[in-house]
Amino acid sequence: MYSQKVIEHFRNPKNRGRIKNPDGVGKVGNIICGDVMWLYIKVAKNENGEEIIGEIKFETFGCAAAIATSSMVTELAKNKTLKQALSINRQDVVNSLDNLPPVKIHCSVLAADALAEAIYQYWSKKKKPIPKKLLLRHQRVEKEKELIEKKYSGWFEKRAT
């Protein structure tokens, strides 16, 4: 069912945990299966003075595919410029994991959304212009998050970050 790569990332996820005082946090939830993913980024600069993802970590409540896609998206995004990171899509995540079962594709959408949302949060904190596409994506993610928060009401309150 799962590729060896998925199993590896699930058993030993990379970049697990949280970052204290992150520059951006992407909190996303999947309204279909109920998985929740929080992705933290710390922004740094590269030699050319471009902003890059200096540090990245995740926390995920979900199945093996949700944990593996979280791990993979953090690996793909690490040290990339924010623009490059933003272009990472679900297909990149799926391909890097040597594919996912069809019923689990939505997990890769969640991972890519979490990364984009973290970047959105950073740019919006810095009052940077937000590309239209990212803004629309943020609006969709927000709506889905609201539904998920209702689903797990007691749990979200216990963990206000």
Added chain:
Amino acid sequence: MLPFFSEKFGNPASLYQVGREANMALDSARNTIAGLLKINSGKIVFTGSATESNNLALKGVALANKEKGNHLIVSAIEHDCVLSSAAWLEQQGFKVTYLPVDKFGLVNSEDLVKALTKETILVSIMHANNEIGTIEPIKEIGALCRRRGVFFHTDAAQTFGKIPIDIAGMNIDMLTASSHKIYGPKGAALLYLSDSVKIEPIIHGGGQEFGLRSSTVNVPAIVGFAKAAEISFQKMVNEGKRLTLLRNKLINGVLNRIPGSYLNGHPKKRLPNNVNFRFDFVEGESIVLRLDALGVAASTGSACSSPKLTPSHVLVALGLNHGQAHGSLRLTLGRWSTKEKVDYLLKVLPGVIEDLREISPFKS
């Protein structure tokens, strides 16, 4: 069982010598199981699976008793094959009541009394639930059905050979049992029918199995089924005691060692071999796959493990919310489960839950 794959290859419906031998083996298997169930009337129809037996019970009785009524009653936590058969009958114009269960998974006989109407032709309530292990009060239910003149079917796939079944004392008109649940080969099951049951076949053809299940009979599997039943009934009392002790050790061990852990199903009225937990803040498929890596085979009712991405209907019927159902873990004990294996699980499971909780955004 093995000779019936090779030298005793005959078709029991044939007249020649090897066919007759196969037919005798089939009769003998039927008699063995009738003896174990202590029935001297009615019939045992061999089928290919418990799913098929349940399909035959619901559809066969509904279609044969149309002039009597058009209403069936099942519980909300029946196996999918019962629920799907009921749903199909609804499409054909029958009415179905789905009885709710309490937080332990028990059907309430007062709910049944309220649901029974003049139109009711069949009540189907499982003997014990496959996911949460809760044993239903089928003696009470059977008595109620008998008083009201309604056929009572019970899906005993989880209990046949594991806990006592009293066909007469429980007023059971129809009973489903399956071979592979008691270490017999897959592909054999049965539907017991009392003489009073009026039923139509759902598979038509050569008229095997009293005309109720046309198909060449799977002799080797049925011979194996009868043997497995014999062994299970012989071991039932001692195995029941042994597994109940192991089960309780597992339940207490987990609840004591792991904070935020709960038992699903009834603490006492439960199968000796079934344990079902839920853990806050972690998801079941992750637990199952982490345990798999440690050599433990388990299952879950989490939405993530379902092809439809919905949580188990049994857990939902208990009143659990999505998050609670997400963290469910079913562990089944069996003939080869030992104290050492339970100790091993108790040693590794807390670490698995703790690690997944560390990855989870939710914490206590």
